[in-house]
Each structure stands twice: as C-alpha cells, then as structure tokens.
Amino acid sequence: MSQPLPYLGAFLFSIGLAVVLTRRNSIMVLLGIELMLNATNINLVAAGNTGSGLFDGQIFALFVIIVAVCEAAIGLAIVLRVYQLYQTSVPDQVSDLKEKN
Amino acid sequence: MMFAILLYLFTLIAAVAAFGILIARHVFHAVLLLIVCLTSVAGLYLLLSAEFIAATQLLVYAGGIVVLIIFGIMLTQKLSGKGNQLRHDNLLPGLVVSTVLLVLLGYGIKSTPSGSIRMSFSGDSMIQIGNSLFSSYSAPFEAAGLLLLVSLVAATVMARHNKEEGS
Numbered sequence A: 001m002s003q004p005l006p007y008l009g010a011f012l013f014s015i016g017l018a019v020v021l022t023r024r025n026s027i028m029v030l031l032g033i034e035l036m037l038n039a040t041n042i043n044l045v046a047a048g049n050t051g052s053g054l055f056d057g058q059i060f061a062l063f064v065i066i067v068a069v070c071e072a073a074i075g076l077a078i079v080l081r082v083y084q085l086y087q088t089s090v091p092d093q094v095s096d097l098k099e100k101n
Numbered sequence B: 001m002m003f004a005i006l007l008y009l010f011t012l013i014a015a016v017a018a019f020g021i022l023i024a025r026h027v028f029h030a031v032l033l034l035i036v037c038l039t040s041v042a043g044l045y046l047l048l049s050a051e052f053i054a055a056t057q058l059l060v061y062a063g064g065i066v067v068l069i070i071f072g073i074m075l076t077q078k079l080s081g082k083g084n085q086l087r088h089d090n091l092l093p094g095l096v097v098s099t100v101l102l103v104l105l106g107y108g109i110k111s112t113p114s115g116s117i118r119m120s121f122s123g124d125s126m127i128q129i130g131n132s133l134f135s136s137y138s139a140p141f142e143a144a145g146l147l148l149l150v151s152l153v154a155a156t157v158m159a160r161h162n163k164e165e166g167s
Helices: A005-022 A026-048 A056-086 B002-023 B027-047 B051-076 B091-110 B124-134 B138-159
Strands: none
Touching: A005 A026, A005 B002, A005 B027, A005 B091, A026 A056, A026 B002, A026 B027, A026 B051, A056 B051, A056 B124, A056 B138, B002 B027, B027 B051, B051 B124, B124 B138
C-alpha cells in the first residue's frame, strides 16, 4: 500500500505557508503555523511507524506538540497586547514603533 | 480494506478542511475548519497505532489551542462585525511560493522509497513512550516542563492589562 501520509504532510505544510503569507489577520497567521506544525507531526509519526519497536518518532511528535502549545500561548498574548496598543489585529497596520501623539 | 478506506477518508477530510481554512471568509469559520482538520489527523494517528499521540492531539489541540484561539478572536474583534471579514493580501506571491514548495516536496516524496503502514492495536506504544520519557528522554522531558512554565508566566505577564503603565 503506498502511503498517502507524506503527501498529506506536504499539502498541509504548503496550505499553512499560504495561510501565513496571504492572510491579513494575525490570528490567521497563528492558525497557519499550527497547520505547519501538524504537517511535521504527521510526517514524524508516519515515518516512525516502521514496526521495529522503536517509538522515537512519536516522542518527537510529542515534543513538537509541547512547543506548539507554548507558541500558541505566547503568540496569542502578543496578539492581545498589540490589540490593546494599536486597536487592530492586522499586522500590516502595526507599523509604528513609537506611540503617536 | 477497511483500514485503507479509513486512511484515505481521514486524509481527504484533513486536506479539504485545510484548503477550507485557506479560502474561509471569516476567522471563526477557519477555526471550526481547523478543529475538523485536527480531529481527522488524530484519527490518522489512531490508524498509525499511535494512540497516545492521538489522545494528546485531541486534548491539546482541539481542547486547548483551539479554545485559546477562539478566546483570542473574541477578545480582539467583534464576532459578527465587519472586522472578521478577511481579505487576502500578497495573493499571487504567496500562492506561487506555496505551490512551488508543494511541487518540490511532492517530487522529493515521490522519489523516496516509503514503507507500508503497519498497524497493531497492542497498546504497546503507550508503555514504550512512558518508559522512554522517563529514561532516555528524561532530560528533554524536564526541559519541556521548564519551557511550559516559562511560556505560561510570559504569556500572563504580556497579556496583563495595565493602565497605569501607559505603554
């Protein structure tokens, strides 16, 4: 049986990259990053499924999930902070380093 | 046979939901499609006999990260307002870059030999993962705990609403 899973991983990674690049909302950028991390996880678990009794791929996937949680928490905190300061969640409109007065 | 049908079904659902995220007109619809995508990926993990990863995926992603993102949406914009109508920007360069990446990755995967999937619902993987997390992977495990603590504190400090500070 040929594996569709590496292709699914590649597809999800490309979709995530397209979401990050083309969407104008910072929350959508976070969604795209989550998709890309999921694509790597699919590849890790699929490549680790060799039947050899080793589960290193799954452990790597576990650590990727942990890092994804940290990234989501920090990213949303940054989004909230930027929204408090600039009243927008569109990254292109956040172009001032100094407060306007 | 059943296995192959489920495998391709979950793959198809995940791919279609991911594409829906790309073309969704509303942030909230995109998040709901993300739940569909992540849940079908958890089903794929079950088929790959990675039960622990499947459970973690459901708990952490569908239960944690998606709820966090929905909170982020509700705190940063009005749910029914115009602010959620998404526009695409840099449409041509973004699509060109991602399509080129997809073609290159597909070419690389095609020219790599891949083994077939072995499935065994023995429950062995959970025991093995638990053993290795506390023996050979204990240092990364502790580092991950530290990382979680640091990110929790940092997120709390950054998202704190402080009017007196002024900046």
